[in-house]
Amino acid sequence: MSDKAFMVPNPPTPNKAVEFNPEICIGCNLCVDVCPTDVMMPNPEKKKPPIVIYPEECWYCGGCVEECPRPGAIAMLHPTQQRISMNWKRKDTSELFRIGMKNPPPPNTRPPSG
Amino acid sequence: MSTWHEYVQKTGKVPDWPYPVNYGKEHEVVTDVLIIGGGVAGLQAAINARKKGVKAAVAERGHAKRSGAGGAGVDHWHGAVTNPCSKVTPEMYTTACYDSMRGYTGGHVRYIITKEGWDTLQECEQMGIQIRDVNDEFKGADFRDDETRLMFAYDYKNRHIVRVWGYNIKPKLYEEARRVGVDIYNRMMVTSLLTEGGNQGGRVVGATGVDTHTGEFYVFRAKATVIATGGAGRLSLFAPEVTTSSSMSDMNSAGVGQAIGWNAGAEFVCMEASGHNRLSGFGYSPYSMGGTHNTYHGTAIVDADGKEVPWADVFGRELQSVQERFLPSEGQDFILGEGIGIGPYLRQYRSNDLSRDLVERISKGEFKLPLYADLSLLPESERRCIWGMMVGNEGKTRIPIYDTYTRAGFDPDKDLMQAPVMPPEGYAHSNFWGAGINTPPTARSLGGGGFLLDWNLKTNLEGLYAAAGSTIFGGGCHGESHTTGRYAGRHAADYAKTAPEPKTNRNQIEAEKARAYNATRQSKKGNGWKEINAAIARVMRDYCGRHKNELVLNLGLRLLNELKTTELASAYASNPHELGRLLECHALISLGEMVIKASLERKASNSILDFHRLDYPQMDPPEWNKLLPIRQEDNKARVRELPLDFHLKPPYAASYEENYQKYSGV
Numbered sequence: 109m110s111d112k113a114f115m116v117p118n119p120p121t122p123n124k125a126v127e128f129n130p131e132i133c134i135g136c137n138l139c140v141d142v143c144p145t146d147v148m149m150p151n152p153e154k155k156k157p158p159i160v161i162y163p164e165e166c167w168y169c170g171g172c173v174e175e176c177p178r179p180g181a182i183a184m185l186h187p188t189q190q191r192i193s194m195n196w197k198r199k200d201t202s203e204l205f206r207i208g209m210k211n212p213p214p215p216n217t218r219p220p221s222g
Numbered sequence: 223m224s225t226w227h228e229y230v231q232k233t234g235k236v237p238d239w240p241y242p243v244n245y246g247k248e249h250e251v252v253t254d255v256l257i258i259g260g261g262v263a264g265l266q267a268a269i270n271a272r273k274k275g276v277k278a279a280v281a282e283r284g285h286a287k288r289s290g291a292g293g294a295g296v297d298h299w300h301g302a303v304t305n306p307c308s309k310v311t312p313e314m315y316t317t318a319c320y321d322s323m324r325g326y327t328g329g330h331v332r333y334i335i336t337k338e339g340w341d342t343l344q345e346c347e348q349m350g351i352q353i354r355d356v357n358d359e360f361k362g363a364d365f366r367d368d369e370t371r372l373m374f375a376y377d378y379k380n381r382h383i384v385r386v387w388g389y390n391i392k393p394k395l396y397e398e399a400r401r402v403g404v405d406i407y408n409r410m411m412v413t414s415l416l417t418e419g420g421n422q423g424g425r426v427v428g429a430t431g432v433d434t435h436t437g438e439f440y441v442f443r444a445k446a447t448v449i450a451t452g453g454a455g456r457l458s459l460f461a462p463e464v465t466t467s468s469s470m471s472d473m474n475s476a477g478v479g480q481a482i483g484w485n486a487g488a489e490f491v492c493m494e495a496s497g498h499n500r501l502s503g504f505g506y507s508p509y510s511m512g513g514t515h516n517t518y519h520g521t522a523i524v525d526a527d528g529k530e531v532p533w534a535d536v537f538g539r540e541l542q543s544v545q546e547r548f549l550p551s552e553g554q555d556f557i558l559g560e561g562i563g564i565g566p567y568l569r570q571y572r573s574n575d576l577s578r579d580l581v582e583r584i585s586k587g588e589f590k591l592p593l594y595a596d597l598s599l600l601p602e603s604e605r606r607c608i609w610g611m612m613v614g615n616e617g618k619t620r621i622p623i624y625d626t627y628t629r630a631g632f633d634p635d636k637d638l639m640q641a642p643v644m645p646p647e648g649y650a651h652s653n654f655w656g657a658g659i660n661t662p663p664t665a666r667s668l669g670g671g672g673f674l675l676d677w678n679l680k681t682n683l684e685g686l687y688a689a690a691g692s693t694i695f696g697g698g699c700h701g702e703s704h705t706t707g708r709y710a711g712r713h714a715a716d717y718a719k720t721a722p723e724p725k726t727n728r729n730q731i732e733a734e735k736a737r738a739y740n741a742t743r744q745s746k747k748g749n750g751w752k753e754i755n756a757a758i759a760r761v762m763r764d765y766c767g768r769h770k771n772e773l774v775l776n777l778g779l780r781l782l783n784e785l786k787t788t789e790l791a792s793a794y795a796s797n798p799h800e801l802g803r804l805l806e807c808h809a810l811i812s813l814g815e816m817v818i819k820a821s822l823e824r825k826a827s828n829s830i831l832d833f834h835r836l837d838y839p840q841m842d843p844p845e846w847n848k849l850l851p852i853r854q855e856d857n858k859a860r861v862r863e864l865p866l867d868f869h870l871k872p873p874y875a876a877s878y879e880e881n882y883q884k885y886s887g888v
Contacts (some may be wrong), residue, residue, distance in 0.1 A: 114231050121463045127224050134504030144293065145473045146409075146434070146799055150240045151229075160225045162799070164462045167472035168507060170621025171288035174390075184621055187467050190507045195640040196252065196632055199528075199598060205631065213631030220614025220624050221359055221606065222352050222387040 122187035126173075128157035133181035139172035148161035149170070157181075227228045231458075239797045241435040245742050246735060248439045248887045253279040253405065254445035254718040255711065256428060258479060261290025261692035263703040264450035265395040266342070268404040268713030271448075274715035277654040279405040281431050281442060283451075283474045283802075286406050287396040291452050291471055291692070292700045295437050296388035297517055297616035298375040299353075299701040301339035302560050303334075303382040307367045307374070310382040310556050312336035316878060318558050325866030326492060326830045327564070327670060330677050333878040334709055337886070342705045345590045349394045352387035360611075363436050363603035364545060376519060376573060377557035385611065388700075394648020409434045411802040413738045415447065415486040415686070420730030423487035423855055425684035427724035430734045434802035437742070439735055442517070443726050445718035446685050448710050449570070449673070449702075451479030453692035454813055455503075456806070458496075458762040459665045460755045465503025470617065471692075476806035477813035479693055483673060484816045489682040489853040491695045491864070492671030492819035495831035497565065498768070499667035500651060500658025505642065508618045512595030512641035513654035514576055517612040517619070520547045522599035523576060524638065525589040530599065536569050544600055547574050563670055563691060563698040565830065575652055580676045583648040593649070594638035600769070609634040617700070664763040669832060671695060674851050674864075677755060677874060677885035679710040682853065685721065687714045712887060722880060741795040741804045749795030751803035757785055758810050766818050771837040775818050782818070786811050819859040820852050 125147055126139075135155040140148045145165040148158040163196045168184060186194070191208040198205070205213060230236060248701040248806040265436040279731035281290060315336045344728040347353045354371035355361070365385070366373045399406065410431040410741030417424035450796040454477030455469060466473060484490065514521045522544075523531040535540040535551040550557050551574070557565065573840040583589050597605045614624045632639070641654045648659035672695045673681050673688040680687050689706035691697040697706060722730045743747070746793075765778025786804045790808065795801035824831075826838045849864040865871060875881050 111711045114234075116227060116230060117229050118224070120506075122467070123225055123227065142285045142288045144289035146284075148772050149237070152237050152240070159229050163225070164466065166466060167294075167469070167618070168287065168467045168622050169294035169472070170625070171294065171815065173621045174393075175288070175626075184626070186507055186510070186622065186626070189464075189509065190467050193506050193642065194510050194627070196627075196637045197594060197640065198637055199596070200636065205637070207626060207630050209630075214627045216633045218610065218628065218632055218834035220620065222357070222614070 109151060120164050122163050122186050125160055125163040125168070127183050130157055132178050133157040134221055136177065138175050139182055142171055142175045144169070144171070146190065170182055227494040228520060241798070243437045244799060245437040245739055246439050248441060250438070250528050251279055251405070251407070251442045253277045253442065253444045254446065255440045255714045256281065256447045257711070258429060258447065259283070259290070259451035259690065260286035260406060261450065261452060261690065261703065262292035262392065262395060262700065263401045263707030264448070266704045266707030267284070267448045267450055267689055269395070269399050269402055270708045270711035270807050271715040272402040272404055274712060274719070276718050278308065279407065279442065280399070281407050281410040281412050281429065283409070283411060283478070285408045286399070287476070288392050290392070290474070291533040292617065292703055293392040294617040295615050296386060296700045297612040298392055299339065299343050299384045299386050300559055300698060301335045301701055301705070302343050302384045303336045303364050304368055305372060305382070305384060307372055307381040308785060309327040309380045313878060314556070315382065318555070318568070319564055319705045322558070322564050322566060322568045322571060324830050326495070328675065328694070328869065329867065329878070330695060330869035331706065332427050333681070333882060333885070335698065335705045337759070337882055338709060339701055339705045339727045342708050343386070343701065346391065346704070347395070349398045351391050351394055353384060360603050360607060364547065364609070365607065373737065376548065376559040377550060379550060381557040382556070385607070387611065387615050389615040407431070407440065410440060411805050412482060414734045414803055415482045416726050416730055417486055418725060418727070420727035422485070422857065423683065426486060428727055429482070430731065430738070432738055432798070432801060432805065434798045437801065441726065441731055441739065443724050445724050446714035447692065448714050449479040449483055449688045449694055450690045450707055450710070452478070452690060452858055454480065454668060454810065455756055457761065457810055457813060458667065458759050459502055460752070460759040467507050468505050469503035470501050470508060476809050478806060478809040479688070480672065480816070481812035482807035483681065483686070483688070484812055484854060485681060486686070488686060488856055489674045489851045490568065490671060490816060490820065491674045491849045491851065492512065492831060493668070493817050494824050495669030496666040497669045497832050498657040498658065498663065499661055499665060500653060502661045502665050504660040504662070505657030506655045507622060508614060509613055509623050509655060511655045512593065512639040513652055515653035517616045518595065518608060519560070519573065520600065520604060521608060522595050522596045523641070524596045526592055527590055529589065530576045530596070531580060531589060531593070536572045536576050538578060540577065541574060541803045544604065544829045561699050562702070565669065565832070572835025581646045581650050584649060592643050593641040595641065597634040598636065598640050601734040605634055635811065638647070664767045666763070666767060668692070668817070676870065677881050678713045679706060680713065685717065706834065709886070716887060738805060739802055740791065744792050744794040746794050748792045749789050751793065751800055752806055754785065754790050754793055754804070757789065757812065758807060758814060760784070761785070762814050766814070766821060768832070769834050769836050770821055771835065772822060775822050779815060779818050782811050782814050816852070818831055819852070823850050823852060823861045867870070
């Protein structure tokens, strides 16, 4: 923990829109290039993940994720007020789930049609 | 590291703008056909202009590979009535739209859409879009034709709406545009149309734009221009922190095409039409919650105890089987389908729906909230089609919904997807995720008005054509945007082949340049674009809301002008991105002025246009049953009258088909 504090504006709402995994992202900036609203800008340091600069302009189309050549490098994150609403219930057991929950069930691996 | 906050606090530095900035550095682009807006309509226009052998350039606000309302995918294609399985003709479809809107939609545009929609879709197939069940995943299903492997939505008997695997439709169109040699200028904020002699109402000879990465200035000189921009979601509502994730129009939807057309003297109709917008973004991420509308048509809804909500036909008769949800009832001609830019539907074309007394039955406690979508109650083919095919391909669904839910463990065979929890009245419309009841009642959206086009999809201005679902009078949604773009591009190319060399006017360019860069010269204490956009939206909600009168509308005009000459004139842009957004605020003000001026001219209330004049309260007086085309001449609004069926009156022929044969060029 550091006591260093900065005079910065409040984090925007939402603040993320997308999140990078620096272990996988190679900083190719293809996502930056195709984003319709310039949500991200290239990192000043080469080969590093882009910087999310205008998260409140994100449309959540997921185009950046589709464009990414490195699976897992970028994830689209719905705003918290959306994730908290995206709920489902298992019919047999009445268990409740939501997007963003702490201990999610195992992924359903069925790909989309086509 | 992902966010700006993280970066700044880790490095202690504010990063420099990553692109070289040269405000005002001028480039000239000379082409035959300039297309403004590189969405699905714009790329179709460009590709089809190239096919005619002329040069084509696209000025796109984002990046044309994935931009635009249609850029995020599509799962069904309306108006493909000439497909080999369809029992609907272009005449039947056009009449259904025109009669449902009691004439307040461009019948000629609808006819063009239905004559060429299937051809356009087949061209998309050649570009690599899957439009058939080639893997026989759905063999034998009710909605599939086993010979052609086409699959249909909404109306399995009449088979005119085709289900498509369109998640990648925009990248494929983009590849095709590149392949055929279209010049694409991304990040281009178009600020004005250029006209011959710089005169309002003169021949359109190009446009000006600012690159929102570099700040450089572009002068496009073109023999013909096609406007193919999108809607104007930011006009009467601006709350991006809440609404962008849940809207079907992105931040670039600022009515720029309509604004530059208006300022150049183009003519518009029905701009006074508006509606309470259930897709305004005060709901939930598109398709992220249970419902039965559009992509989810046919889904079973159960209450908290698992009791199923019945479906009913348009006459209120309860449906006994899942199959009946997709079939017209006795007494219906065919089902038109949802999401085609039609407000009211005549009963003979309307969709089956959840029982219409659902609101009452929830209120009385018969159905207990929350409701859930129970896909497991559908036959396997229907369940897989809705979740695995439609939700995997519709706009904003492949990654945001299918991938997000699937990775989180959701299984449509076993799980109930919750519907939003709303007051009972919220369930009156089957689009639950849109949650229209949460939208402030004063928030309005444009209601089907747009550029008034002739049978060539040309405006009143020489050299100016228009296309795209939400931009033209008579447009629709995704497929309609492709088809009108294709047609307009072809006609603009034909014109360009014989048109004289375009001459731009230096004075007009210099004046535009001075205006465009004003915000870079202001004091750093000036307002930002978000504050101004919010103020524009406030003026539109308060002074041009559902209920209007002459005085209030005029006060609204005054306040828009106040904003333009005061807060907007002194606004400051820190970088080319903010400059682009501020220039969009200029466009929004022009569009707002047009909407208010059009509203002032209709001195009668109109139910189809959802137009309510407190000073002219009589609803639908017959003498006002007409279009009121409006344009600017010497910066003054000029209005004329036009019959609703002008497209079948001289100088045009009396039937749709005769006109199509004469004007389509095929």
